Amino acid sequence: QPALAEEEAVYRLKWLFNISVAGGLYADTHGYFSEQGLSVVLKEGGPERDAVRELEMGQALFGTASADQVIRARAMGSPVVVVAQLFQVNPLQWIYRPGELRIDRLEDLRGRVIGITYGGNDETIMRTLLAKAGISEDEVELFSVRYDYTPFFQGRVSIWPVYRNAQGVILEDRLGRAGEKTAFFNPADYGVRFVANSVVTAEKTAGRSPDLVRRFVRALLKGWSEAMDPKNSAETIRTLRRFDRETPENILSEQLAVTRRLVVPKDGAPIGSIDEAAWRQTEQIMIEQGQIQEAVGVEKALRPVF
Amino acid sequence: MRLAGTNITFHYPGAESAVFKDFSFQLAEPGFHAIFGPSGVGKTSLARMITGDLSPTAGKIAREGIDTVLYCYNLERLPGWSSVGRHLDRVTPEKNVGRKEELVSVFGLQECMGSKFLSLSLGQRNRVNLLRYLLQDFQVLVMDESLANVDEKTRETILLKIKELYPEELFLYISHNVVEVSKFCRQIVVVRDSDKKPQGLTIRGVDHRNDREFPNGRLEQVMLEIMNAA
Amino acid sequence: MRLAGTNITFHYPGAESAVFKDFSFQLAEPGFHAIFGPSGVGKTSLARMITGDLSPTAGKIAREGIDTVLYCYNLERLPGWSSVGRHLDRVTPEKNVGRKEELVSVFGLQECMGSKFLSLSLGQRNRVNLLRYLLQDFQVLVMDESLANVDEKTRETILLKIKELYPEELFLYISHNVVEVSKFCRQIVVVRDSDKKPQGLTIRGVDHRNDREFPNGRLEQVMLEIMNAA
Amino acid sequence: MLHRRVYQFLIIFALGLGLLFAIKYVMGLSDYVIPSPSGVWETGKETARRYFGDVGNTLGVAMAGQVISVFLAGFVGIAGRRATWFGSFIKVAAYNVQAYPIVALAPILFILVGDGLFTRLLIAAMICYFPVLLSVLGIMSEPVEDIEHFYRATGRMRWQLEVKIRAFENLGKLTTVISGSATLAFAGTIVAEFIAANAGIGYSIRIALYQSDMGKILVALFMIGIVLSLYQGLLELSGQAVRRAWGGS
Amino acid sequence: MLHRRVYQFLIIFALGLGLLFAIKYVMGLSDYVIPSPSGVWETGKETARRYFGDVGNTLGVAMAGQVISVFLAGFVGIAGRRATWFGSFIKVAAYNVQAYPIVALAPILFILVGDGLFTRLLIAAMICYFPVLLSVLGIMSEPVEDIEHFYRATGRMRWQLEVKIRAFENLGKLTTVISGSATLAFAGTIVAEFIAANAGIGYSIRIALYQSDMGKILVALFMIGIVLSLYQGLLELSGQAVRRAWGGS
């Protein structure tokens, strides 16, 4: 039976309603939040949105934020803590046409036209990779990436950053229909494990209402687990279709499959597990790339609920 | 040359009463003629019908042997970016350049040639405006209070000069000055209230010219006729 | 009450010659006075100095016993959104409502009350504009060609009425009509070219009123004086 | 007049589409760069209804935003019309706020007013008000001597009257600018939706962009064009009605 | 006058900053949400020079964009001033293009003209031209009867003359709008840089936004404000000079 007074909570997502927030939507539509006595409002995100800010302003109780965002906020004294890590593998990868080039080693990047979003974390990741391979900046051509993919479509840029599970699938499909093959370059394959989306809340919330946080995370992760469970595929897709009307079903199901690979931990750990080593590496990369001045002790911000 | 209106009725849209009811006039010869009548009787409206800017509600305006009817009025302005002199130069046809010089001096405008229109006095504006029209090609020129703000002496000089220079053209002079109208005009179309019958009367004026003896006594008679008509 | 200018010199910035050089005039009593002179001589400029809109380059204008000087001219317009009648109602002080009714009828404007200003004839516009000024509080009213586009008969009626209704006020009438100026004005300040000495002459006019016998022969004399002066 | 606007829009859109398709075939671009005519048609059939609804939603916000912005422009224009210190101050403020790109202000706006309809409205109004303001400023700072003289001379001039006189004398210009500003309100609302909303055609465009679906974008542009042409036409008609009613020329 | 503009801008900016800091301290927000005064100061010292250069770069493009847009607006306004079929067609086209959000057009633009300076210019001009256009349309479609009568009556009226007369009679309004549109050109250029360029202050703002660095954004806004106030002031002065030189009132 519905709880008499459900606690209200705003959950600010990182992006629009799409496959990357499947677990949240699933939890919401399947009443998992209600089960925990919560009434959660999911709000779409976007580049101009910042869940960490909203936590502080009191406009949201929970949010999804990327690791670099969290670390940067911590560096500036923001009391944000991480309660779960949604993606075990960063979905930010690079798409390319294998017919045009092969990437088997980092050295293969040499001389290529590589798309990066200046200021975005794909820049950070790519620079780390290049440094790792000992490729200097004038040995590649970095191309500033914008909203649209035309330069990649036209072949002016050969490696283009995408979210593997979302746009990646769409592009794969679109190019596939034109008879072109695509492949993805995944930094994690080369040892760069830059953490992506995590669930965050304010230190205050975690400290004062640990129970609330626990119930929220429990519901949310239940949503993710169910949504990622292959036997619920049809139901997950049906749920997504209600929010993401723009994406055709066949694409959605492919997106779901890819997302599953990125979200479900390989070692059998539960969904949402925080990979502390990856977080440390992320912090290290940010220091090396001059994103932050000094270590913030990121492990202090990690408060795995389970 | 013939300019005539027959049974003209005119009604401004939305206005209560007609300005013209069954109004007729006829001017069969060139020369300096007048439209005369009290303020608000319809002189400007008549002029605009003659030029074709307004169309009579009923009746007809006939223009025979007339190609171009020009209408000038006392509120016109010259563009502000160049001096009066430059403006006149630009709008004077080649063949009238000599005439322009002559008129500028008769009109007493030599000193204004370097000024902008905005810095002229009212009467100077009146004269400049009339002047540029006189340099154009026309058979009929309607002068709607074109000299209303000019002093009498200058006005007289101007009118006499016009009559001397333009014997072939037809002028329609609108003015509230009875003496002037009586003295200089050949025919005076007196417009009366639209409920008078006939609404228009045509009176023969003195038509004074430089080259003609001024017939004594005739002026008073014409003035009286006009007064009686109006 | 005294309105006087002493040794006024005035030069428009940028203009070649001075409009006024050492010009003086004096009007010591209320009544209907005139500023007269050929077009372009400086009447409007003088009026604007009297109202304070222009400042003489040298010399002084003295206003004694005069609080408010109003200036009205023939190019003014009324706002277009309401009828003439409504506009007049809004700008008429309570105490002058009766006078307004009277003036509207004397000015022959009854039929225009429901019209928009834009659909009035020129002379009607002149009259409406003057009328609203007459309903305000003033000691001096400058009428710069305010009735230039009104017919003579109406003008005469209007002038006589003004003189009857405003015995305490001082009017400065600017007009190019010698007869009118001579006949109705008390003192006529004749403005002459700035190189004449003295530049200003004051002539006593007939100052005709409704309640006074018209002195025969006097008019011609005044007109002659004015002509000679100018 | 209304239907003329619409078919003129259709001609223009057809020309634009034709150009795109020509480029596609001349340069041999594949369907993912520029979709094929049939692809656009298919996308149109699928999404037209939905997008039409979205545009309707956007139109609602744009109309409200336009009203706000016209008032805002009127307010600032009237306050800033004089060459005084305060007038200049108001203008400097108005101009500066305008110069700041909305994308840069958005984070600050979100902090100050949160998200929701209000932000959307605010952004739409901010984009729309400035051009109206410029016209209002231009018109309001120029005296209409022939009319104002009387009021000034008799001590009757009030700022309301001054504003009324100048507005009336420039009614044609004002109505042109105001009805034209509908376009800006529309564009502004779309931008606002793009960065701050989860409804409206701007939101749909964002998704389409994110999916790199040019077909959908073309359909969206079509819907925007049709609706805007109609709205614009209606505004112009009512502008004419206002001019007639107020007795302007 | 110029220095007045600048210090008025400083007052406004200080007020805005003060408000932000007040919010920060009242709500106890961290430096991440709103940087501390000292943080802003530090960021300022670090980035001011660079940003100043960026703003200069942007200003250059904005100026060029403004010139283009004024010509464009003049062209469209003159072509569209008549109530003819063609006039209406031109207007429908101009209005529609404007209504399309630049973000939606950007992909098409990239296909057509590629990215780089030209796109930046084009977008800046597109954002700036429309408000100017509205004014030009309003002004150009209203006859100045008292002046035009002569030319029309004597068959001398040419469109150039008509345009010249109407422009001259509305010089004050036109210069207000044109100098005010500098602001729009500026904003437009920033937007263009934001979505399409690798230089200029818009590009820097974008990077700062990605890094959630509010301090940098504030510094950028400050630089934009200062430069714009100066540019705006200069434009107004030259507007006055034009009016004086052309002998307008």
Ligand SMILES: Nc1ncnc2c1ncn2[C@@H]1O[C@H](COP(=O)(O)OP(=O)(O)OP(=O)(O)O)[C@@H](O)[C@H]1O
């Ligand atoms: N546009 C208009 N709409 C309605 N009525 C008008 C319009 N123009 C003029 N009228 C009216 O028509 C009548 C005649 O006007 P018109 O201007 O022809 O007079 P007029 O003889 O030229 O007078 P004036 O000597 O004062 O110039 C007037 O009563 C005037 O109020």
Ligand SMILES: Nc1ncnc2c1ncn2[C@@H]1O[C@H](COP(=O)(O)OP(=O)(O)OP(=O)(O)O)[C@@H](O)[C@H]1O
């Ligand atoms: N703003 C101005 N700038 C320069 N010169 C001017 C200006 N206004 C008037 N003038 C000149 O000053 C002289 C006097 O002008 P003013 O208007 O006072 O004459 P007026 O006597 O009123 O003439 P009118 O009877 O024609 O109205 C004229 O020669 C005129 O050209």
Ligand SMILES: [Mg+2]
């Ligand atoms: Mg008339």
Ligand SMILES: [Mg+2]
């Ligand atoms: Mg004068």
